Amino acid sequence: MNVDIGNALASVASPGVSRESLERLNDQVGDAHERIEQGMADAEHGYEALNLPQRTDPSEIREAVEPVADAETLLTIGIGGSALGAATITDALAAESDTEAIYLDNVDPVWISQHLENRSLENTAINVVSRSGTTAETLANFLVVRDAFESADVDWTERTIVTTGESGPLRNLSDRHDLPSLRVPDGVPGRFSALSAVGLVAAAVCGHDLEALLDGAAAEAETLSGSLFECPAYAYGATTYALDQRGAGINAMVPYAESLETYAEWFAQLWAESLGKDDLGQTPVRALGVTDQHSQLQLYRAGPRDKLVTFVSPGDLADRPIPDTGVDELAYLSDATLADLLEAEFEATEASLAAAGRPNVRVELDGVDEYELGGLLYGMEAACVLAGELYAVNTFEQPAVEWAKKATRGLLGGGDFEEADAVAEKTELR
Ligand code: PA5
Secondary structure, eight states: OEEEOGGGBTTTOSSOBOHHHHHHHHHHHHHHHHHHHHHHHTTOTTGGGGGHHHHOOHHHHHHHHGGGTTOSEEEEEOOGGGTHHHHHHHHHTGGGOSSEEEEEOOOOHHHHHHHHTTOOGGGEEEEEEESSSOOHHHHHHHHHHHHHHHHTTOOGGGSEEEEEOSSSHHHHHHHHTTOOEEEOOTTOOGGGOTTSHHHHHHHHHTTOOHHHHHHHHHHHHHTOOSOTTTOHHHHHHHHHHHHHHTTOOEEEEEESSGGGHHHHHHHHHHHHHHHOOTTOOOEEEEOOTTGGGGTTHHHHHHSOSOEEEEEEEOOOOOOOBOOOOSOGGGHHHHTSBHHHHHHHHHHHHHHHHHHTTOOEEEEEOSSSSHHHHHHHHHHHHHHHHHHHHHHTOOTTOOHHHHHHHHHHHHHTTSSOOHHHHHHHHHHHHO
Protein backbone atom coordinates (compact mmCIF):
# COMPACT_ATOMS: atom_id res chain seq x y z
CA MET A 1 0.00 0.00 0.00
CA ASN A 2 1.02 3.60 -0.51
CA VAL A 3 0.20 6.30 1.99
CA ASP A 4 -0.08 9.99 1.08
CA ILE A 5 -0.14 12.29 4.12
CA GLY A 6 0.09 15.56 2.16
CA ASN A 7 -3.44 16.67 3.12
CA ALA A 8 -2.72 16.12 6.83
CA LEU A 9 0.11 18.67 7.01
CA ALA A 10 -0.35 21.82 9.09
CA SER A 11 0.30 23.98 5.99
CA VAL A 12 -3.03 22.82 4.50
CA ALA A 13 -5.13 21.41 7.35
CA SER A 14 -6.33 22.19 10.83
CA PRO A 15 -5.73 20.23 12.91
CA GLY A 16 -2.63 19.36 10.96
CA VAL A 17 0.90 18.30 11.71
CA SER A 18 3.93 20.24 10.54
CA ARG A 19 6.79 18.60 8.70
CA GLU A 20 9.11 19.72 11.56
CA SER A 21 6.92 17.99 14.16
CA LEU A 22 6.93 14.82 12.09
CA GLU A 23 10.71 15.01 11.87
CA ARG A 24 10.88 15.27 15.68
CA LEU A 25 8.37 12.43 16.05
CA ASN A 26 10.54 10.36 13.74
CA ASP A 27 13.08 9.90 16.56
CA GLN A 28 10.35 8.19 18.59
CA VAL A 29 9.38 6.13 15.54
CA GLY A 30 12.99 4.93 15.32
CA ASP A 31 12.94 3.85 18.97
CA ALA A 32 9.53 2.23 18.54
CA HIS A 33 10.75 0.34 15.50
CA GLU A 34 13.67 -1.08 17.49
CA ARG A 35 11.21 -2.23 20.15
CA ILE A 36 8.94 -3.79 17.49
CA GLU A 37 11.85 -5.56 15.78
CA GLN A 38 13.03 -6.95 19.11
CA GLY A 39 9.51 -8.11 19.97
CA MET A 40 9.28 -9.85 16.60
CA ALA A 41 12.68 -11.48 17.03
CA ASP A 42 11.69 -12.74 20.50
CA ALA A 43 8.24 -13.87 19.25
CA GLU A 44 6.77 -11.78 22.05
CA HIS A 45 2.99 -11.75 22.55
CA GLY A 46 1.43 -9.47 19.96
CA TYR A 47 4.62 -8.61 18.07
CA GLU A 48 4.61 -12.21 16.86
CA ALA A 49 1.63 -11.29 14.64
CA LEU A 50 4.01 -9.29 12.45
CA ASN A 51 5.91 -12.55 11.76
CA LEU A 52 2.85 -14.30 10.31
CA PRO A 53 3.76 -13.79 6.61
CA GLN A 54 6.80 -15.99 7.27
CA ARG A 55 5.27 -18.34 9.85
CA THR A 56 1.90 -19.26 8.27
CA ASP A 57 1.92 -22.46 6.25
CA PRO A 58 -0.69 -22.19 3.45
CA SER A 59 -0.43 -25.88 2.54
CA GLU A 60 -1.41 -26.93 6.08
CA ILE A 61 -4.52 -24.76 5.82
CA ARG A 62 -5.43 -26.03 2.36
CA GLU A 63 -5.03 -29.64 3.56
CA ALA A 64 -7.29 -29.04 6.55
CA VAL A 65 -10.09 -27.58 4.40
CA GLU A 66 -9.88 -30.33 1.78
CA PRO A 67 -12.93 -32.26 3.14
CA VAL A 68 -15.16 -29.20 2.65
CA ALA A 69 -13.54 -27.68 -0.43
CA ASP A 70 -16.74 -28.40 -2.40
CA ALA A 71 -18.92 -26.27 -0.07
CA GLU A 72 -21.37 -23.94 -1.79
CA THR A 73 -21.83 -22.04 1.47
CA LEU A 74 -19.38 -21.54 4.31
CA LEU A 75 -20.76 -20.55 7.70
CA THR A 76 -17.95 -19.04 9.75
CA ILE A 77 -18.83 -18.94 13.43
CA GLY A 78 -16.60 -16.56 15.36
CA ILE A 79 -16.64 -13.00 16.62
CA GLY A 80 -14.35 -9.95 16.69
CA GLY A 81 -10.83 -10.89 15.70
CA SER A 82 -11.95 -14.44 15.02
CA ALA A 83 -14.24 -13.31 12.20
CA LEU A 84 -13.45 -9.85 10.86
CA GLY A 85 -10.09 -10.63 9.21
CA ALA A 86 -11.57 -13.60 7.35
CA ALA A 87 -14.66 -11.56 6.43
CA THR A 88 -12.50 -8.72 5.13
CA ILE A 89 -10.74 -11.11 2.76
CA THR A 90 -13.72 -13.13 1.54
CA ASP A 91 -16.00 -10.08 1.19
CA ALA A 92 -13.35 -8.18 -0.74
CA LEU A 93 -12.86 -11.11 -3.11
CA ALA A 94 -16.44 -12.42 -3.17
CA ALA A 95 -16.77 -11.75 -6.90
CA GLU A 96 -13.97 -14.26 -7.52
CA SER A 97 -15.51 -17.15 -5.59
CA ASP A 98 -18.33 -19.65 -6.14
CA THR A 99 -18.61 -20.21 -2.39
CA GLU A 100 -20.87 -17.92 -0.43
CA ALA A 101 -19.16 -16.88 2.81
CA ILE A 102 -21.49 -16.04 5.70
CA TYR A 103 -20.34 -14.86 9.12
CA LEU A 104 -22.35 -15.70 12.22
CA ASP A 105 -21.03 -13.49 15.00
CA ASN A 106 -24.10 -11.95 16.58
CA VAL A 107 -26.42 -14.07 18.71
CA ASP A 108 -29.59 -12.32 17.60
CA PRO A 109 -31.96 -15.32 17.37
CA VAL A 110 -34.03 -13.87 14.53
CA TRP A 111 -30.96 -13.23 12.41
CA ILE A 112 -29.44 -16.65 13.13
CA SER A 113 -32.72 -18.37 12.25
CA GLN A 114 -32.92 -16.43 8.99
CA HIS A 115 -29.50 -17.77 8.03
CA LEU A 116 -30.40 -21.36 8.83
CA GLU A 117 -33.91 -21.56 7.42
CA ASN A 118 -34.35 -22.67 3.82
CA ARG A 119 -30.67 -23.47 3.45
CA SER A 120 -29.45 -26.72 1.93
CA LEU A 121 -27.07 -27.88 4.65
CA GLU A 122 -25.64 -30.79 2.60
CA ASN A 123 -23.65 -28.24 0.61
CA THR A 124 -22.78 -26.09 3.60
CA ALA A 125 -19.58 -26.21 5.64
CA ILE A 126 -18.95 -24.90 9.16
CA ASN A 127 -15.80 -22.99 10.14
CA VAL A 128 -15.68 -22.43 13.90
CA VAL A 129 -13.03 -20.03 15.14
CA SER A 130 -12.22 -19.03 18.69
CA ARG A 131 -8.76 -18.39 20.03
CA SER A 132 -9.79 -18.90 23.66
CA GLY A 133 -12.39 -21.55 22.84
CA THR A 134 -14.55 -20.08 25.60
CA THR A 135 -16.41 -17.22 23.88
CA ALA A 136 -20.11 -17.62 24.69
CA GLU A 137 -21.43 -16.23 21.39
CA THR A 138 -19.28 -18.54 19.28
CA LEU A 139 -19.98 -21.66 21.33
CA ALA A 140 -23.72 -20.95 21.43
CA ASN A 141 -23.96 -20.31 17.70
CA PHE A 142 -21.97 -23.46 16.99
CA LEU A 143 -24.33 -25.54 19.12
CA VAL A 144 -27.34 -24.01 17.36
CA VAL A 145 -25.87 -24.62 13.89
CA ARG A 146 -24.84 -28.16 14.81
CA ASP A 147 -28.38 -28.84 15.96
CA ALA A 148 -29.75 -27.53 12.65
CA PHE A 149 -27.46 -29.96 10.80
CA GLU A 150 -28.65 -32.85 13.00
CA SER A 151 -32.29 -31.89 12.41
CA ALA A 152 -31.64 -31.93 8.66
CA ASP A 153 -29.94 -35.32 8.98
CA VAL A 154 -26.60 -33.97 7.77
CA ASP A 155 -23.47 -35.22 9.53
CA TRP A 156 -21.94 -31.97 10.83
CA THR A 157 -18.76 -33.77 11.88
CA GLU A 158 -18.01 -34.31 8.17
CA ARG A 159 -18.60 -30.64 7.38
CA THR A 160 -16.81 -28.81 10.24
CA ILE A 161 -13.34 -27.30 10.64
CA VAL A 162 -12.20 -25.87 13.95
CA THR A 163 -9.52 -23.24 14.56
CA THR A 164 -8.74 -22.67 18.22
CA GLY A 165 -6.01 -22.57 20.85
CA GLU A 166 -4.15 -25.48 22.38
CA SER A 167 -6.78 -26.13 25.05
CA GLY A 168 -10.27 -25.08 26.09
CA PRO A 169 -13.84 -26.25 25.53
CA LEU A 170 -13.70 -25.89 21.75
CA ARG A 171 -10.45 -27.85 21.53
CA ASN A 172 -11.98 -30.59 23.71
CA LEU A 173 -15.08 -30.72 21.54
CA SER A 174 -13.00 -30.88 18.39
CA ASP A 175 -10.90 -33.74 19.83
CA ARG A 176 -14.00 -35.62 20.99
CA HIS A 177 -15.44 -35.63 17.46
CA ASP A 178 -12.10 -35.95 15.72
CA LEU A 179 -12.73 -32.82 13.64
CA PRO A 180 -10.09 -31.38 11.31
CA SER A 181 -8.54 -28.60 13.33
CA LEU A 182 -5.92 -25.90 13.16
CA ARG A 183 -4.12 -24.01 15.93
CA VAL A 184 -4.33 -20.28 16.52
CA PRO A 185 -0.61 -19.48 16.69
CA ASP A 186 0.80 -18.58 20.09
CA GLY A 187 1.47 -14.89 20.66
CA VAL A 188 -1.09 -13.69 18.10
CA PRO A 189 -4.06 -11.73 19.53
CA GLY A 190 -7.43 -12.17 17.81
CA ARG A 191 -7.55 -8.89 15.92
CA PHE A 192 -3.99 -9.41 14.63
CA SER A 193 -4.65 -12.96 13.40
CA ALA A 194 -6.06 -12.36 9.90
CA LEU A 195 -2.92 -13.75 8.27
CA SER A 196 -3.02 -17.01 10.24
CA ALA A 197 -5.46 -19.93 9.98
CA VAL A 198 -7.98 -17.68 11.76
CA GLY A 199 -8.35 -15.51 8.66
CA LEU A 200 -7.18 -17.89 5.99
CA VAL A 201 -9.38 -20.98 6.44
CA ALA A 202 -12.37 -19.14 4.98
CA ALA A 203 -10.19 -17.75 2.19
CA ALA A 204 -8.97 -21.27 1.38
CA VAL A 205 -12.50 -22.73 1.25
CA CYS A 206 -13.48 -19.86 -1.05
CA GLY A 207 -10.58 -20.78 -3.34
CA HIS A 208 -8.48 -17.65 -2.83
CA ASP A 209 -4.72 -17.55 -3.31
CA LEU A 210 -3.21 -17.83 0.17
CA GLU A 211 0.35 -17.51 -1.09
CA ALA A 212 -0.46 -14.18 -2.76
CA LEU A 213 -2.09 -12.90 0.44
CA LEU A 214 1.02 -13.81 2.43
CA ASP A 215 3.36 -12.48 -0.27
CA GLY A 216 1.58 -9.12 -0.21
CA ALA A 217 1.93 -9.03 3.57
CA ALA A 218 5.60 -10.05 3.36
CA ALA A 219 6.28 -7.24 0.89
CA GLU A 220 4.72 -4.76 3.34
CA ALA A 221 6.83 -6.25 6.16
CA GLU A 222 9.93 -5.52 4.06
CA THR A 223 9.13 -1.81 4.20
CA LEU A 224 9.24 -1.61 8.02
CA SER A 225 12.14 0.67 8.90
CA GLY A 226 13.12 3.18 11.52
CA SER A 227 11.74 6.14 9.55
CA LEU A 228 8.13 7.11 8.99
CA PHE A 229 9.27 8.84 5.80
CA GLU A 230 10.34 5.50 4.32
CA CYS A 231 7.64 3.18 5.62
CA PRO A 232 3.98 3.62 4.54
CA ALA A 233 2.62 1.71 7.56
CA TYR A 234 4.58 3.84 10.02
CA ALA A 235 3.70 7.03 8.10
CA TYR A 236 0.04 6.16 8.69
CA GLY A 237 0.49 5.14 12.35
CA ALA A 238 2.62 8.19 13.23
CA THR A 239 0.43 10.70 11.36
CA THR A 240 -2.79 9.45 12.95
CA TYR A 241 -1.12 9.58 16.37
CA ALA A 242 0.17 13.13 15.76
CA LEU A 243 -3.22 14.31 14.53
CA ASP A 244 -4.97 12.76 17.53
CA GLN A 245 -2.58 14.68 19.80
CA ARG A 246 -3.67 17.84 17.98
CA GLY A 247 -7.39 17.23 18.33
CA ALA A 248 -8.36 14.79 15.57
CA GLY A 249 -9.72 12.24 18.01
CA ILE A 250 -11.92 10.62 15.37
CA ASN A 251 -10.64 8.65 12.40
CA ALA A 252 -13.19 7.96 9.66
CA MET A 253 -12.08 5.07 7.46
CA VAL A 254 -13.59 5.48 3.99
CA PRO A 255 -12.80 2.82 1.40
CA TYR A 256 -13.99 3.62 -2.14
CA ALA A 257 -15.07 0.10 -3.08
CA GLU A 258 -18.16 -1.71 -1.88
CA SER A 259 -16.06 -4.86 -1.52
CA LEU A 260 -13.90 -3.11 1.11
CA GLU A 261 -16.77 -2.16 3.41
CA THR A 262 -15.91 -5.03 5.77
CA TYR A 263 -12.29 -3.86 5.78
CA ALA A 264 -13.48 -0.63 7.45
CA GLU A 265 -15.18 -2.75 10.10
CA TRP A 266 -11.98 -4.76 10.63
CA PHE A 267 -9.97 -1.53 10.88
CA ALA A 268 -12.40 -0.10 13.42
CA GLN A 269 -11.95 -3.15 15.63
CA LEU A 270 -8.16 -3.09 15.27
CA TRP A 271 -7.90 0.60 16.13
CA ALA A 272 -10.47 0.69 18.94
CA GLU A 273 -9.59 -2.51 20.77
CA SER A 274 -5.84 -2.02 20.47
CA LEU A 275 -5.46 1.68 21.24
CA GLY A 276 -8.47 2.52 23.41
CA LYS A 277 -6.73 2.38 26.79
CA ASP A 278 -5.70 4.58 29.71
CA ASP A 279 -8.09 7.33 28.52
CA LEU A 280 -6.24 7.42 25.19
CA GLY A 281 -6.96 6.32 21.63
CA GLN A 282 -8.61 7.60 18.50
CA THR A 283 -12.26 6.70 17.82
CA PRO A 284 -12.58 4.85 14.50
CA VAL A 285 -15.65 5.40 12.35
CA ARG A 286 -16.70 3.11 9.51
CA ALA A 287 -17.85 4.79 6.34
CA LEU A 288 -18.07 3.93 2.66
CA GLY A 289 -17.43 5.92 -0.49
CA VAL A 290 -19.50 6.96 -2.35
CA THR A 291 -22.47 6.11 -0.12
CA ASP A 292 -21.43 8.29 2.81
CA GLN A 293 -20.71 11.29 0.59
CA HIS A 294 -24.47 11.66 0.76
CA SER A 295 -24.60 11.60 4.55
CA GLN A 296 -21.50 11.85 6.77
CA LEU A 297 -19.48 14.07 4.41
CA GLN A 298 -21.41 17.15 5.54
CA LEU A 299 -20.11 16.63 9.08
CA TYR A 300 -16.59 15.82 7.95
CA ARG A 301 -16.30 19.03 5.92
CA ALA A 302 -18.17 21.46 8.16
CA GLY A 303 -18.58 19.91 11.60
CA PRO A 304 -16.17 20.08 14.56
CA ARG A 305 -12.48 19.99 13.67
CA ASP A 306 -11.95 16.76 15.56
CA LYS A 307 -11.58 14.33 12.67
CA LEU A 308 -9.15 12.72 10.31
CA VAL A 309 -10.63 11.12 7.20
CA THR A 310 -8.70 8.17 5.77
CA PHE A 311 -9.57 7.48 2.15
CA VAL A 312 -8.74 4.11 0.63
CA SER A 313 -8.36 4.27 -3.13
CA PRO A 314 -8.86 0.74 -4.52
CA GLY A 315 -7.05 1.25 -7.83
CA ASP A 316 -8.53 -0.27 -10.98
CA LEU A 317 -11.84 -2.11 -10.57
CA ALA A 318 -13.60 -4.37 -13.09
CA ASP A 319 -15.46 -1.70 -15.00
CA ARG A 320 -18.91 -1.22 -16.51
CA PRO A 321 -19.91 1.37 -19.11
CA ILE A 322 -22.77 3.78 -18.51
CA PRO A 323 -25.20 3.37 -21.45
CA ASP A 324 -25.75 6.21 -23.90
CA THR A 325 -29.34 7.48 -24.00
CA GLY A 326 -28.94 10.25 -26.55
CA VAL A 327 -30.20 12.72 -23.92
CA ASP A 328 -27.95 15.80 -23.81
CA GLU A 329 -28.11 16.33 -20.04
CA LEU A 330 -26.94 12.77 -19.48
CA ALA A 331 -24.15 12.80 -22.07
CA TYR A 332 -21.47 13.48 -19.41
CA LEU A 333 -22.41 10.15 -17.82
CA SER A 334 -22.42 8.05 -20.95
CA ASP A 335 -19.02 9.45 -21.90
CA ALA A 336 -17.76 7.79 -18.72
CA THR A 337 -17.88 4.40 -17.01
CA LEU A 338 -18.96 3.57 -13.45
CA ALA A 339 -15.27 3.36 -12.46
CA ASP A 340 -14.66 6.82 -13.96
CA LEU A 341 -17.56 8.17 -11.92
CA LEU A 342 -16.29 6.49 -8.74
CA GLU A 343 -12.81 7.94 -9.35
CA ALA A 344 -14.23 11.42 -9.98
CA GLU A 345 -16.25 11.22 -6.76
CA PHE A 346 -13.14 10.12 -4.85
CA GLU A 347 -11.03 12.99 -6.24
CA ALA A 348 -13.82 15.52 -5.65
CA THR A 349 -14.43 14.46 -2.07
CA GLU A 350 -10.76 14.39 -1.17
CA ALA A 351 -10.28 17.83 -2.73
CA SER A 352 -13.37 19.18 -1.01
CA LEU A 353 -11.98 18.24 2.41
CA ALA A 354 -8.55 19.60 1.52
CA ALA A 355 -10.12 22.88 0.33
CA ALA A 356 -11.90 23.18 3.67
CA GLY A 357 -8.60 22.52 5.50
CA ARG A 358 -9.78 19.21 6.95
CA PRO A 359 -7.02 16.65 7.44
CA ASN A 360 -7.22 13.54 5.29
CA VAL A 361 -4.86 10.76 4.35
CA ARG A 362 -4.97 8.69 1.19
CA VAL A 363 -4.16 4.96 1.31
CA GLU A 364 -3.65 3.65 -2.21
CA LEU A 365 -4.07 0.08 -3.40
CA ASP A 366 -3.15 -1.26 -6.78
CA GLY A 367 -6.43 -3.14 -7.20
CA VAL A 368 -8.45 -5.34 -4.84
CA ASP A 369 -6.74 -8.73 -5.03
CA GLU A 370 -5.06 -11.15 -2.63
CA TYR A 371 -1.65 -9.49 -2.85
CA GLU A 372 -2.96 -5.98 -2.18
CA LEU A 373 -5.24 -7.18 0.63
CA GLY A 374 -2.35 -8.98 2.33
CA GLY A 375 -0.38 -5.73 2.18
CA LEU A 376 -3.27 -3.65 3.47
CA LEU A 377 -4.01 -5.93 6.43
CA TYR A 378 -0.35 -6.20 7.39
CA GLY A 379 0.29 -2.50 6.85
CA MET A 380 -2.58 -1.42 9.07
CA GLU A 381 -1.57 -3.91 11.78
CA ALA A 382 1.98 -2.52 11.72
CA ALA A 383 0.59 1.04 11.79
CA CYS A 384 -1.47 0.11 14.83
CA VAL A 385 1.48 -1.49 16.64
CA LEU A 386 3.56 1.62 15.96
CA ALA A 387 0.76 3.90 17.19
CA GLY A 388 0.47 1.74 20.32
CA GLU A 389 4.18 2.28 21.02
CA LEU A 390 3.77 6.05 20.59
CA TYR A 391 0.74 6.15 22.91
CA ALA A 392 2.64 3.80 25.28
CA VAL A 393 -0.42 1.57 25.75
CA ASN A 394 -0.59 -2.19 25.83
CA THR A 395 -1.77 -2.71 22.26
CA PHE A 396 -2.24 -6.43 22.58
CA GLU A 397 -4.52 -6.70 25.60
CA GLN A 398 -8.26 -5.98 25.75
CA PRO A 399 -9.30 -5.92 29.42
CA ALA A 400 -12.61 -4.15 28.76
CA VAL A 401 -13.63 -6.80 26.23
CA GLU A 402 -12.58 -9.59 28.59
CA TRP A 403 -14.51 -7.96 31.45
CA ALA A 404 -17.76 -8.15 29.48
CA LYS A 405 -17.08 -11.72 28.36
CA LYS A 406 -16.63 -12.87 31.95
CA ALA A 407 -19.66 -10.93 33.14
CA THR A 408 -21.82 -12.59 30.47
CA ARG A 409 -20.66 -16.07 31.36
CA GLY A 410 -21.07 -15.38 35.05
CA LEU A 411 -24.61 -14.05 34.61
CA LEU A 412 -25.59 -17.24 32.81
CA GLY A 413 -24.05 -19.41 35.53
CA GLY A 414 -21.02 -20.34 33.43
CA GLY A 415 -18.50 -19.59 36.19
CA ASP A 416 -17.88 -17.59 39.30
CA PHE A 417 -16.78 -14.16 38.07
CA GLU A 418 -16.69 -10.94 40.11
CA GLU A 419 -17.56 -9.06 36.89
CA ALA A 420 -20.97 -10.77 36.94
CA ASP A 421 -21.50 -9.72 40.56
CA ALA A 422 -20.88 -6.10 39.54
CA VAL A 423 -23.54 -6.39 36.83
CA ALA A 424 -26.01 -7.98 39.26
CA GLU A 425 -25.44 -5.16 41.77
CA LYS A 426 -26.05 -2.51 39.09
CA THR A 427 -29.21 -4.27 37.95
CA GLU A 428 -30.54 -4.36 41.51
CA LEU A 429 -30.11 -0.57 41.77
CA ARG A 430 -32.55 0.01 38.90
O1 PA5 B 1 -9.13 -9.19 19.30
C1 PA5 B 1 -9.59 -9.82 20.22
O2 PA5 B 1 -8.89 -10.30 21.12
C2 PA5 B 1 -11.08 -10.09 20.34
O3 PA5 B 1 -11.80 -9.34 19.43
C3 PA5 B 1 -11.37 -11.56 20.11
O4 PA5 B 1 -10.94 -11.92 18.82
C4 PA5 B 1 -12.86 -11.88 20.28
O5 PA5 B 1 -13.29 -11.47 21.54
C5 PA5 B 1 -13.11 -13.37 20.10
O6 PA5 B 1 -12.33 -14.11 20.99
P1 PA5 B 1 -12.08 -15.64 20.79
O7 PA5 B 1 -11.29 -15.82 19.55
O8 PA5 B 1 -11.33 -16.08 22.01
O9 PA5 B 1 -13.40 -16.31 20.67
